[in-house]
Amino acid sequence: MRLNTMKLAILSDFHLGYERFREDAYIQAKEALDAAAREADVLVMPGDIFDMRNPKPEVLAEAINIFRDLSDRKWNAKVTRFDGSGKNFTELPIIAIPGTHERRAYGVEDPVDLLALAGLLVDISDGRVFVEKNGEHICIFGLGGIAEERFKEALKNADLHPEPGMFNVFIFHQSVHELLPFSSDFITLDDLPVGFDLYIDGHIHNKVEMKAHGKPFLIPGSTVLTQLKEGEQEAKGFFIFDTATKEYLFKEIRSRRFKLVKIEVDGLEPEKIAERIERGISSEIAKESEDKPIIRVELAGRLMDGFKGIDIDVQSAIKEFKDKAIIEIGKGKVESEQKDVDIASLRSGTLENLSIKDFGLSVFVEKLAEKKYELEANPRELFDLLAEESNKEKAVKSALDLLLYKKERA
Numbered sequence: 001m002r003l004n005t006m007k008l009a010i011l012s013d014f015h016l017g018y019e020r021f022r023e024d025a026y027i028q029a030k031e032a033l034d035a036a037a038r039e040a041d042v043l044v045m046p047g048d049i050f051d052m053r054n055p056k057p058e059v060l061a062e063a064i065n066i067f068r069d070l071s072d073r074k075w076n077a078k079v080t081r082f083d084g085s086g087k088n089f090t091e092l093p094i095i096a097i098p099g100t101h102e103r104r105a106y107g108v109e110d111p112v113d114l115l116a117l118a119g120l121l122v123d124i125s126d127g128r129v130f131v132e133k134n135g136e137h138i139c140i141f142g143l144g145g146i147a148e149e150r151f152k153e154a155l156k157n158a159d160l161h162p163e164p165g166m167f168n169v170f171i172f173h174q175s176v177h178e179l180l181p182f183s184s185d186f187i188t189l190d191d192l193p194v195g196f197d198l199y200i201d202g203h204i205h206n207k208v209e210m211k212a213h214g215k216p217f218l219i220p221g222s223t224v225l226t227q228l229k230e231g232e233q234e235a236k237g238f239f240i241f242d243t244a245t246k247e248y249l250f251k252e253i254r255s256r257r258f259k260l261v262k263i264e265v266d267g268l269e270p271e272k273i274a275e276r277i278e279r280g281i282s283s284e285i286a287k288e289s290e291d292k293p294i295i296r297v298e299l300a301g302r303l304m305d306g307f308k309g310i311d312i313d314v315q316s317a318i319k320e321f322k323d324k325a326i327i328e329i330g331k332g333k334v335e336s337e338q339k340d341v342d343i344a345s346l347r348s349g350t351l352e353n354l355s356i357k358d359f360g361l362s363v364f365v366e367k368l369a370e371k372k373y374e375l376e377a378n379p380r381e382l383f384d385l386l387a388e389e390s391n392k393e394k395a396v397k398s399a400l401d402l403l404l405y406k407k408e409r410a
């Protein structure tokens with residue numbers, strides 16, 4: 001058997017249309033894809049090209065612009081065969097699956113399907129594709145992102161077997177228990193189908209290099225900052241994998257700098273905390289950055305007695321530095337004596353001028369804000385829905401409708 005000589009670029013989670021850093025998402029996706037196209041024979045994208053299942057026309061236009069430029073290039077490899085549930089309209093070696101952000105009901109077109117229908121890429125969700133270059137073939141199998149609890153069954157149903165005599169790749173878009181040990185729904189690397197030469201996952205937004213069944217298991221991470229978590233401080237980029245040598249390297253792209261600044265607030269009064277916030281941000285801003293950096297300040301600890309999280313002034317710092325950095329300040333890990341008192345008085349029924357329902361709503365909204373959880377739906381509408389419907393099943397169904405299908409209804 002002759003050796004394969006194909007170079008795969010592995011890029012993921014562009015999140016085009018991501019509201020918060022819309023321009024970054026576009027610029028960084030384009031830079032990564034252009035650089036990848038210059039170096040690789042095949043582009044492989046394991047999901048979340050878009051940030052949403054129903055992108056606006058202007059977001060679709062961004063994607064079409066990027067992929068149309070790629071389709072104008074001269075490619076040395078081409079698709080020779082496609083087996084899948086949808087249709088394929090191109091020989092371009094540009095291969096993708098939808099991620100969890102794009103997934104819609106079975107049989108309903110998602111935005112990745114639209115790019116495939118336009119002949120700009122090959123969507124191999126629940127399918128596979130053969131790619132050929134100079135007489136060498138590889139086979140890439142794909143399973144699009146789905147709800148975690150359904151993935152093990154989907155794997156079982158797909159019953160994937162590598163194609164003999166060639167290099168085989170499996171791409172998917174799910175959580176993996178070894179990386180996120182929170183739920184028994186998540187697959188372990190041992191659950192992956194055996195016999196493949198390369199396993200590629202999306203979904204997780206930082207770079208991961210591990211092994212599955214003795215072969216490389218790679219996650220390139222997102223090309224744009226989204227979660228502002230510790231792991232996202234490293235450089236963004238993509239992998240180039242050489243099927244002849246089985247070696248790979250990570251290519252960095254220019255991306256906005258992100259720094260997480262942790263501040264202890266144990267026993268401190270709000271004024272002192274404000275000073276520390278300012279000092280922490282100042283020292284980060286002093287460092288060299290091409291663009292405005294993103295700085296997330298995370299406060300943690302138990303406040304001086306008599307104060308609550310709300311007493312900490314975060315707006316002044318955000319305003320003061322707004323021309324030099326994009327700042328976010330999280331109070332989710334701040335504890336205070338005050339809140340315990342509120343709950344105690346609620347229990348004893350002495351909380352005045354506040355109905356239990358209003359108190360519940362304020363806690364609900366506060367918790368959402370602390371967790372940086374942004375709802376499409378109005379939190380009050382959601383809370384009312386959950387609180388007022390006495391039929392549990394109906395309440396959950398209506399809430400999910402509100403959360404997931406808000407856009408379609410609007």
Ligand SMILES: [Mn+2]
Binds near residue numbers: 048099203
């Ligand atoms: Mn993602």
